[in-house]
Amino acid sequence: MPEKTITVELGDRSYPVYVGNGLLRSLPRLLNDHSVSGPIVVVCDRNVARLHYPAVERLLTSSGYSVVPVILPPGERYKNLGTAGRIYTRMLRAGIGRSATVLAVGGGVIGDLAGFVAATYQRGLTLVHCPTTLLAQVDSSIGGKTGVNHALGKNMIGAFYQPRCVIADNNMLRTLPHREVVCGLGEIVKYGIILDEELFSWIESGLKNLLDLDPSTLFRIVSRCVELKSQLVSRDEREAGERVVLNCGHTIGHALEAEGGYRLLKHGEAVLLGLAAESHLAVRLNLLSQDSFERITSLIGRVPLKVGLRRINKKKALSFIGRDKKGRLGRNRFVLPVRIGQTSVVEDIPREMVGEALDVALALARSGSGRAKKL
Ligand SMILES: NC(=O)c1ccc[n+]([C@@H]2O[C@H](COP(=O)([O-])OP(=O)(O)OC[C@H]3O[C@@H](n4cnc5c(N)ncnc54)[C@H](O)[C@@H]3O)[C@@H](O)[C@H]2O)c1
Ligand SMILES: [Zn+2]
Structure with missing residues (x-):
């Protein structure tokens, strides 16, 4: 081996x-x-x-x-x-x-x-x-x-x-329970989007094998992610700069997780939805091409998510975005993909636009869990 x-x-x-x-x-x-x-x-x-x-x-x-x-x-x-x-x-x-x-x-x-x-x-x-x-x-x-x-x-x-x-x-x-495999996948898809188009295409072609825990697919994808994270940590141990890219998908992901009271959605599931939503924001801001957006959302749509999305209240989820640690509303901050493999930090995105992005992600997840059966 x-x-x-x-x-x-x-x-x-x-x-x-x-x-x-x-x-x-x-x-x-x-x-x-x-x-x-x-x-x-x-x-x-x-x-x-x-x-x-x-x-x-x-x-x-x-x-x-x-x-x-x-x-x-x-x-x-x-x-x-x-x-x-x-x-x-x-x-x-x-x-x-x-x-x-x-x-x-x-x-x-x-x-x-x-x-x-x-x-x-x-x-x-x-x-x-x-x-x-x-x-x-x-x-x-x-x-x-x-x-x-x-x-x-x-x-x-x-x-x-x-x-x-x-x-x-x-x-x-x-x-590992299947749902925990999906959670890990959230961070793996994130690495592809933020740092490595090749990894992203491996996930596209190997998704089913990955979900089935096929040993050689797991080995190849896990070791690539370990390389990517290790390089980031080596360059920015204390999160003073570059390590911030790891927050891609997490601004909206955290909001969804918090709105679900940390029970409805697990972290990795929320990250997958956050990645789809934030990619939509990137398209709306003309940072990301429609083609890349479709690649991202079709991959996320193929992941079988078993989450009770109907109970997610969009307005409440939005209220978690852009709050500081004391709960005061301030500037929002996103790490958005500008192509598959590269990101950019963007601040102060209008709330209506963020709301629209949330709609896109929630709709995708609803249709995605149906389509996932065909995987
Ligand atoms: N330190 C960091 O840089 C960093 C980064 C990301 C997340 N985190 C933290 O990680 C935590 C989430 O980690 P997690 O998702 O691994 O959750 P977890 O540790 O709760 O594990 C998830 C579930 O899987 C079970 N489990 C673990 N290994 C198993 C196995 N091999 N077979 C069967 N069951 C198994 C656990 O008992 C648990 O029920 C959060 O607290 C988060 O804050 C830390
Ligand atoms: Zn995370």
Whole structure:
């Protein structure tokens, strides 16, 4: 099976992202290569623990590592300081000292939470990510953003903290619920639109294989996304500039997600709709050609979205756009595609135009979920 090593270049904090099918088997060797001696605090949620923890534990203990499991309830609502506190307590009771390593085995929730704990426990432990969702493999495990939510806002408490390495085993995605695969696809389509027309055409031709988790399609597309994200992070670690392109589709995506009370739509689903809507804005502003717009929307229309869109209130969704952290209405800001593979930042787009773009995306999603059956 092919394997690839992609380096996130950050001077003396550079690290490799290993991508491959069946990489988990190499976990002890890879940890050893990175001078990880243990004990290893394995953090995962209950879903991942049930499916993958026994293999992780067996691999580690048979290679002589001592393991401290921390198994948490699944879900975004547990990504908070209370859960972080429970992890600290568990680690202190187990006598974990500074030589230990935190191994985050899970999706973005576990990666962000365990990463934050690794960054803060006794002023910092070695961190290794083993991402198990498509979103985590192509996005959240790379770049060092760790953190938790606060009652007053998502990801409001956190730290930049880079891992020692990332081990992305595409095989671990085989147990992923289909809806989570679609969520990962949201960010993958985004990478194609903002950075890489070739990737976009791979997704066009390989969509069905990707949704079916075909190993060679997954490997090719995940490793390309990892390369793109790693290059961006290398050039702009702290999101001071270029990394802003990652927000394409997210201004409208976040508004839809918030309007659905973070229950109706999952993040990646909202991003797919946001990408369609923002592409429409780009056409209206004469930034994007009609042909590119049609390519984007026909791809998104082929993705089977199972979301309760009827309950999305357009007016309310619009009211989330252009608000600052205190909820005051200000300027809106969009990262819009100017062609497939390139974006531009645009501010102060008239609200009527944004509303029209929302209509387009919602209509597309309604017809798209019908058409998706023919895929
Ligand atoms: N740090 C970053 O740069 C960054 C970037 C994007 C998103 N995020 C964060 O990522 C989070 C979302 O991540 P997510 O979409 O991976 O969600 P998640 O971690 O909640 O995982 C989604 C669901 O899939 C289950 N799951 C995970 N792996 C599985 C597997 N292999 N088989 C079966 N089930 C599995 C989980 O238990 C969960 O129920 C959000 O909190 C978001 O803020 C962070
Ligand atoms: Zn996103």
